[in-house]
Amino acid sequence: MMMLSPHFLARSVSGLxxxxxxxxxxxxxxxxxxxxxxxxxxxxxxxxxSAYREAAANIRxxxxxxNLGNSLARQDRWGEAAFHYLAAHSLDPGLDAARANLxxxxxxxxxxxxxxxxIREPAALLPRHQWLLAGTAAFWLGLxxxxxxxxxxxxxxxxxxxxxGGLLIALVxxxxxxxxxxxxxxxxxxxxxxxxxxxxxxxxxxxxxxxEGSPVRILQSExxxxxxxxxxxxxxxxRADEVRPVQDH
Numbered sequence: 001m002m003m004l005s006p007h008f009l010a011r012s013v014s015g016l017x018x019x020x021x022x023x024x025x026x027x028x029x030x031x032x033x034x035x036x037x038x039x040x041x042x043x044x045x046x047x048x049x050s051a052y053r054e055a056a057a058n059i060r061x062x063x064x065x066x067n068l069g070n071s072l073a074r075q076d077r078w079g080e081a082a083f084h085y086l087a088a089h090s091l092d093p094g095l096d097a098a099r100a101n102l103x104x105x106x107x108x109x110x111x112x113x114x115x116x117x118x119i120r121e122p123a124a125l126l127p128r129h130q131w132l133l134a135g136t137a138a139f140w141l142g143l144x145x146x147x148x149x150x151x152x153x154x155x156x157x158x159x160x161x162x163x164x165g166g167l168l169i170a171l172v173x174x175x176x177x178x179x180x181x182x183x184x185x186x187x188x189x190x191x192x193x194x195x196x197x198x199x200x201x202x203x204x205x206x207x208x209x210x211x212e213g214s215p216v217r218i219l220q221s222e223x224x225x226x227x228x229x230x231x232x233x234x235x236x237x238x239r240a241d242e243v244r245p246v247q248d249h
Contacts, residue, residue, distance in 0.1 A: 029055040033064055040067065045074040062092035069101060078108040079213040083188040086116055086215070087246040090183055093124035109213040115231050116215050117186055122172050123179035131180070135173025142166025184247030187228070189214045194243075196236035200225035207236055218245050 036051030052068040055061075069084035082105035088098040099118065106114040118124075123131065146163035148156055156162070190213075195206030200222040210216070216228040216238070225237045 029058040033059075033061075033067075036067060036071070040071060040074075045071045049075070060091060062088045062095050062098070065091065066095060066098050066101075069098070073101065073105070073108075076108075077191075078105050079188065080190040081105055082109070082116065082213045082215075083190045083244065083246065086186065086188055089119065090180070090186075090246045092127060093119040105213060109211065111213070115213075116188075117183065117231070119179060119183050123176040123183075126176070128177060128180040131173045131176040135170045135177065138166040138173065139170035142168075142170060185218050185245060187216055187218055187243045187245045189216070189243060194238060196228070196230070196234065196238065197225075198236060200227070200237045204237065208234060210238075216243065218243065 032051045032055035036048045036055065039045075039047035039051055049068065049071040052064060052071060056064055056068060065084045065088035069081040069088065072078075072081040072084065082102060085098045085102045085105060088095055089102070092098075102116045103114050106116065126134070142163045142165070144151070144163075145156065145159045145166060148159060189210055193209050193211045196208050196210055197204040197206055210230065214230065216230055219227045219229055219235070221227075221240065222237070224240055226240050226243060227235065227237055228243065229235045
């Protein structure tokens with residue numbers, strides 16, 4: 001199930017020549033992204049990672065996160081790769097390759113089944129920003145149809161049906177946006193296994209040890225620590241610098 005081809009990778013000779021020119025004068029995130037694709041195509045996964053990280057510092061893109069995950073997977077850094085595949089999924093739930101590669105990460109990390117969360121319907125039908133636009137438009141259109149007689153001296157057909165239909169779409173959009181925002185609290189332990197502490201203190205005993213690649217939901221911050229919950233609903237504390245929420249990418 002190796003699906004590690006980068007998105008938007010130039011495959012023609014002319015495309016590679018263009019990327020070589022861009023690499024020589026790279027100054028924008030888009031050029032860094034293209035430089036990463038060229039390095040990946042040449043098998044230089046360390047350089048590809050570097051270029052993708054350079055681009056990711058300035059833009060949010062599902063394809064960029066997916067390609068960065070690929071460059072890490074090629075280096076057998078599966079925990080870090082899983083983090084970026086999950087970030088790609090959070091930005092575009094329709095990117096099936098990211099979901100497929102999360103299954104591959106789970107297998108390589110030794111999980112019996114995939115522990116990674118998914119954005120489900122209705123949120124998965126559209127990106128978050130499109131749900132925001134659709135919900136806002138549907139809400140105001142719904143109000144317009146319900147109240148149009150007070151605003152215009154015309155009679156529109158089926159105003160109540162259209163009005164309540166618009167409000168229903170706005171409600172579905174609100175649920176979808178909530179799903180996205182709730183998903184943003186997920187994080188992945190990118191590298192070594194970490195102890196899940198009982199209290200937010202360095203000398204606190206650990207209840208369990210979380211393996212590399214474990215997904216956790218960040219519940220709240222407490223100084224230098226964050227309280228997290230695992231997929232098995234175990235709760236405890238990790239250092240804030242040990243875990244990164246996918247919404248930051």
